[in-house]
Amino acid sequence: MKTYIIIISFFFFVSSLIAQEKEKDTLFFGIDKYYTISPTITPNLSYKTYSDWIEVTKEQMDHTKTNGYISFIGDGYLTKNLKPKKILSIKEYIENRKFYYDGKYNQIVDKWKLKDSLTDKYIIYFVKGDEFIQPRILEYKSYYPRRDKDWNAVQNKVKDTLFFKLDNEYVYHWEDTPEEYFIKDSMGNERFFFKKAEILKTLKSKKLLNLKEFVQSSRFYNKDKQQKLSDHDLADFLSDYIIFFVNENKSEFIHVNPTLVVYD
Structure with a gap:
């Protein structure tokens, strides 16, 4: 009898987890060349030196006017035949007061707010043509701290x-x-x-x-x-x-x- 009870309890526990996953809504985001950075969409995404990273991220910052970017790795599968009602801009979705650190001036994304209100809350797909990439890993990365040409540490001043x-x-x-x-x-x-x-x-x-x-x-x-x-x-x-x-x-x-x- 105890064995049956344990098996039944485990079955309901797993069923509950599956149900919770199914209850999540889905968001579809377009890929932004300068804001969504991933080896899944850009092969051989690596920097030989720290100076290379500085140059690349400086170009990204000049385009996005933000303090960081989204880094993600796909789950290894390209899904097709999905029909999203709306494809959102992830930069516009994230870069607003809702996800910033508390305060009047901050424009720094709080990764914990992002986790609670986006990555743990929704099923997410990135849209690339007629293909849909579901991220296995998705996180916000700040450009700071970084170093200037004289190798001095530079912090975000805002x-x-x-x-x-x-x-x-x-x-x-x-x-x-x-x-x-x-x-x-x-x-x-x-x-x-x-x-x-x-x-x-x-x-x-x-x-x-x-x-x-x-x-x-x-x-x-x-x-x-x-x-x-x-x-x-x-x-x-x-x-x-x-x-x-x-x-x-x-x-x-x-x-x-x-x-x-x-x-x-």
């Missing part, structure tokens, strides 16, 4: 700003590295911390955030896991903001940069 109250209970630093601010939730081989860049006195913060609440309420923190914080994802996310710690006692605004270090 960012919104986050102000966090300096919480000495949650944020700490070692005596020999006073310019590095660690957080108590970062405890693995990958350690996330903030590195001080400068101190300013004349800024005004419209909204002062609690760093501990911000981290522990984010999608990068899971209290049920042994390693609760995904340091890499948090560092990646915060790197697209300008960040200040606010020391209210001294009326100081400490400009810090999110940093990640990996210990062997």
